[in-house]
Amino acid sequence: MILTVTLNTALDITYRTPRLVPHATHRVSEVIERPGGKGLNVARVLAALGHETVVTGFAGGRTGDVLRELLPTAPDPRGPASAAFVSVDAPGSFSPPVDALVPIAGATRRTIAVVDETTGDTTQLNEPGPVVSPAEWAAFLARYEELLAVADAVALCGSLPPGIHVGAYADLVRAARGAGVPVLLDTSGEPLRRGIAARPDLVKPNADELARLTGSREPLRASRDARRRGAHAVVASLGPDGVLAATADGVWRASPPAPAKGNPTGAGDSAVAGLLSALVERLPWPARLTRAVALSTATVLSPVAGEFDAVAYDELLSRVRVTEQPAQ
Amino acid sequence: MILTVTLNTALDITYRTPRLVPHATHRVSEVIERPGGKGLNVARVLAALGHETVVTGFAGGRTGDVLRELLPTAPDPRGPASAAFVSVDAPGSFSPPVDALVPIAGATRRTIAVVDETTGDTTQLNEPGPVVSPAEWAAFLARYEELLAVADAVALCGSLPPGIHVGAYADLVRAARGAGVPVLLDTSGEPLRRGIAARPDLVKPNADELARLTGSREPLRASRDARRRGAHAVVASLGPDGVLAATADGVWRASPPAPAKGNPTGAGDSAVAGLLSALVERLPWPARLTRAVALSTATVLSPVAGEFDAVAYDELLSRVRVTEQPAQ
Numbered sequence: 001m002i003l004t005v006t007l008n009t010a011l012d013i014t015y016r017t018p019r020l021v022p023h024a025t026h027r028v029s030e031v032i033e034r035p036g037g038k039g040l041n042v043a044r045v046l047a048a049l050g051h052e053t054v055v056t057g058f059a060g061g062r063t064g065d066v067l068r069e070l071l072p073t074a075p076d077p078r079g080p081a082s083a084a085f086v087s088v089d090a091p092g093s094f095s096p097p098v099d100a101l102v103p104i105a106g107a108t109r110r111t112i113a114v115v116d117e118t119t120g121d122t123t124q125l126n127e128p129g130p131v132v133s134p135a136e137w138a139a140f141l142a143r144y145e146e147l148l149a150v151a152d153a154v155a156l157c158g159s160l161p162p163g164i165h166v167g168a169y170a171d172l173v174r175a176a177r178g179a180g181v182p183v184l185l186d187t188s189g190e191p192l193r194r195g196i197a198a199r200p201d202l203v204k205p206n207a208d209e210l211a212r213l214t215g216s217r218e219p220l221r222a223s224r225d226a227r228r229r230g231a232h233a234v235v236a237s238l239g240p241d242g243v244l245a246a247t248a249d250g251v252w253r254a255s256p257p258a259p260a261k262g263n264p265t266g267a268g269d270s271a272v273a274g275l276l277s278a279l280v281e282r283l284p285w286p287a288r289l290t291r292a293v294a295l296s297t298a299t300v301l302s303p304v305a306g307e308f309d310a311v312a313y314d315e316l317l318s319r320v321r322v323t324e325q326p327a328q
Numbered sequence: 329m330i331l332t333v334t335l336n337t338a339l340d341i342t343y344r345t346p347r348l349v350p351h352a353t354h355r356v357s358e359v360i361e362r363p364g365g366k367g368l369n370v371a372r373v374l375a376a377l378g379h380e381t382v383v384t385g386f387a388g389g390r391t392g393d394v395l396r397e398l399l400p401t402a403p404d405p406r407g408p409a410s411a412a413f414v415s416v417d418a419p420g421s422f423s424p425p426v427d428a429l430v431p432i433a434g435a436t437r438r439t440i441a442v443v444d445e446t447t448g449d450t451t452q453l454n455e456p457g458p459v460v461s462p463a464e465w466a467a468f469l470a471r472y473e474e475l476l477a478v479a480d481a482v483a484l485c486g487s488l489p490p491g492i493h494v495g496a497y498a499d500l501v502r503a504a505r506g507a508g509v510p511v512l513l514d515t516s517g518e519p520l521r522r523g524i525a526a527r528p529d530l531v532k533p534n535a536d537e538l539a540r541l542t543g544s545r546e547p548l549r550a551s552r553d554a555r556r557r558g559a560h561a562v563v564a565s566l567g568p569d570g571v572l573a574a575t576a577d578g579v580w581r582a583s584p585p586a587p588a589k590g591n592p593t594g595a596g597d598s599a600v601a602g603l604l605s606a607l608v609e610r611l612p613w614p615a616r617l618t619r620a621v622a623l624s625t626a627t628v629l630s631p632v633a634g635e636f637d638a639v640a641y642d643e644l645l646s647r648v649r650v651t652e653q654p655a656q
Binding site for chain 2: 015017020021022023024025026027028029031062063065066112114116119121122123124125126127128
C-alpha cells in the first residue's frame with residue numbers, strides 16, 4: 001500500500017466565465033467541484049496505475065463533507081480507525097484510494113480556478129485553510145503511525161494549514177524513516193527546508209522551489225546542494241523539459257520527445273505518482289524517471305485538468321529520453 | 329409582518345487579496361461568509377427598523393445549510409410548516425427574521441466577491457443557482473399562499489434560479505394582489521417585464537434596468553412608461569443622486585444632502601426596506617422616499633458591506649430633500 005498525506009486538502013472549484021475582467025460582475029456559466037490537494041491527486045494517479053493507496057490528512061466542515069463525498073474512494077473496510085489495510089499491490093486492477101482522512105473542527109479550504117473562456121487562461125484563488133488544533137494534530141500523528149506500519153512508501157504533499165508548526169514535515173519524515181518506509185516530500189518554502197534536513201528519500205521541487213531553497217537557478221548545482229542539505233535523492237521538475245535527477249547512483253536527465261502543450265495542472269502530482277510507484281516496484285532510476293515524465297506529460301495532454309491521457313502515457317513510455325549526466 | 333421572497337438565495341463569500349491579477353495565483357488573506365440574496369438583505373434591514381419579517385424562497389445542499397446556520401433568524405415557533413406568524417409590528421424592538429425558506433434538492437449558489445486591497449475594487453463571480461423542480465416550485469407556492477394570509481406587505485426580490493419559468497414573478501404578484509397584500513417587485517430583465525404586466529403596487533428599478541425595460545434613459549419618461557406597463561408606482565433609483573418616484577399621487581425626487589462615498593453593495597436593498605416599512609406604516613410618499621434615500625445613503629456610508637450606519641441614518645432623515653415635480 002502507498003500512503004499519501006495531504007494536510008491541507010481542498011475542495012477545488014472550477015468556474016468558467018466568458019471573460020474575466022477585474023472589478024466587473026461575472027455570471028459563472030459552469031461550476032465543477034472536485035476533491036483537491038496534492039496528495040489526493042497523487043493517490044488518484046497511483047490508483048489508476050493499479051496501486052493500492054490510502055489517503056490521510058485532514059478534512060472538516062461542510063466543505064470537508066463535500067470533499068469526502070466526492071472522493072472516488074473505498075471506505076476503510078475495518079472502519080475509519082483501523083490500520084489493517086491490505087498492502088498487496090495488484091497492478092492492472094483498479095481500486096480507489098482508501099479514505100483515512102482525520103476529521104477536524106475547522107472547515108476544509110476551497111480553491112477557486114476561474115477559467116477565462118476567451119483566452120483559456122486560469123486565475124486561481126486559494127483560501128488559507130482551517131486552523132488545526134494541537135489535539136487534532138496529535139490525532140493525525142497517531143493515525144499516521146498506524147498507517148506507516150502497513151505502508152510500502154509514503155508521499156508528504158503540499159502546504160501546511162494554519163496552526164501546524166513549520167517543522168511538521170520534518171517530524172513526519174523522521175517517523176517514516178523510523179518505520180523503515182521510503183518517504184517522498186513534495187512541498188515548498190520553509191517546510192521544505194526543514195523537511196529536507198530530516199533526510200527524506202526523495203524530494204521533487206520545481207525550478208522555483210529549488211532556487212528559493214538553494215539560491216541557485218542552475219538545476220544541477222541546486223539539486224546537488226539540496227542533496228547536501230539532507231535529501232537522499234532530488235528529482236527537479238523542469239516543466240515541459242522533463243526532470244533532472246541527482247541521486248546516490250548517478251545523475252540523469254529525462255525529457256519528453258517534445259514539450260507538451262496543454263494544461264499543466266496536476267503534472268507535478270502525476271510525476272510524484274510515477275516516481276513513487278516505480279520505487280515500490282523496485283525499478284531502477286532511468287525507469288522511474290521515464291514513468292514520471294511520461295505521466296506528467298500525459299497529464300498536460302489530457303483535456304481534463306489533473307487527469308492523464310492513458311493512451312498518450314503508454315505511447316510516451318517508449319519515447320521519453322533518459323541520459324546519464326557525467327559525474328563532476 | 330412583512331414577507332420577503334428570495335427565490336435565488338446565495339451564500340455570499342468575500343475574499344480579500346492584496347491585488348487581483350488575471351491569470352495569476354492568489355493566496356486569499358481573509359474569507360467571510362454571509363447569507364445573501366436581495367430578499368434576505370431587505371429582511372435584515374426591516375428587522376433592524378423594528379419590523380417583524382419572514383423570509384421565504386429556497387435553500388438547499390451544503391451551501392444552503394451554511395446559509396441557514398448563518399441567518400440571524402428566529403426559528404418559526406410553530407415549526408417550519410406553520411403559517412401562524414405573529415403579525416404585529418413593534419417598531420423600536422428587534423426580532424430577527426423568521427426562516428420560512430423551502431428546502432430543495434439542489435445546492436444554493438455561491439457568490440464570490442474578490443476585494444482587491446490595493447485599489448479597494450471588487451470583482452464579482454456569481455454562480456447560476458440550483459435547478460428548482462416543478463414539485464419544489466409547487467411546495468413554495470403553497471408556503472407563499474400561507475404566508476400571504478398573514479402578511480402586511482411582500483417584497484419579491486432578485487433573479488430567478490434555473491428551472492423557474494420567466495413569468496413566475498407575475499404569478500406571485502397576482503397571488504399577492506388576490507390576497508390583498510401590497511407587493512413590491514425588485515428584479516430585472518424579462519422577469520421584471522412580465523411581473524410589471526401583473527400590476528404590482530411598486531417596482532424599484534435602477535436606471536439601467538429601467539432603460540432595458542422601456543428603451544429610454546430619461547428616468548421620468550421611463551418611469552411613466554413603466555407605470556403604463558402596469559406598475560402602480562415606480563421608484564427609480566438614481567444611484568448617488570437619490571430616487572425618482574412616479575405614482576398615482578404625484579411625481580417626486582428625493583436626494584441625499586450630498587452624494588455618499590463608500591460601498592454601494594446593498595444600498596438598493598435598503599431602499600426597498602425603507603419603502604416597504606413606510607408603506608406598512610401608512611406614511612405619505614415624501615416620507616417613504618425620505619426613508620428610502622436615508623437608508624440607502626447610510627448603507628453606502630457603512631464600513632460593513634450591506635449594513636447601514638444607524639447614526640448616519642437618523643441624521644440623514646432630516647436632511648434628505650424631497651421635491652414634487654410639476655405635472656406634465
